[in-house]
Amino acid sequence: MGAEMHSDGPVLHITPGRAARPGQTVRGNDLRAAATLVLAALGIDGETIIxxxxxxxxxYADLAGQLTSLGASIDQRATS
Structure with a gap:
């Protein structure tokens, strides 16, 4: 989603960047990956489908509801 990363021994340096393509479709394959993608999507322009x-x-109980209460625009839809 546009960040630059490099490791320095046990330390991972992450520099936020501009998404190459705003409004991407991404996939979270586990709990932490999905949560990270949700938070990253909040920082870019356009609609991101996760x-x-x-x-x-x-x-994360009602993560979408909690983020919406803080001002996020989240629309959960079932996909087939």
Whole structure:
């Protein structure tokens, strides 16, 4: 999603960047990946479609509702 990363031994340096293509479709393959993608999507322009958000229910109760209460625009839709 546009960040630059490099490791220095046990330290990972992450520099936020501008997304190459705003409004991307991405997939979270586990709980932490899905949560990270949701948070990253909040910082870029355009609509981001995140697949794999069913993992979020295992660790984050009503994450979409909590983020919406803070001003995020989140629309959860079932996909086929």
């Amino acid at each position: 697949q794999g958000v069913e993992h979020l229910g295992r660790g």
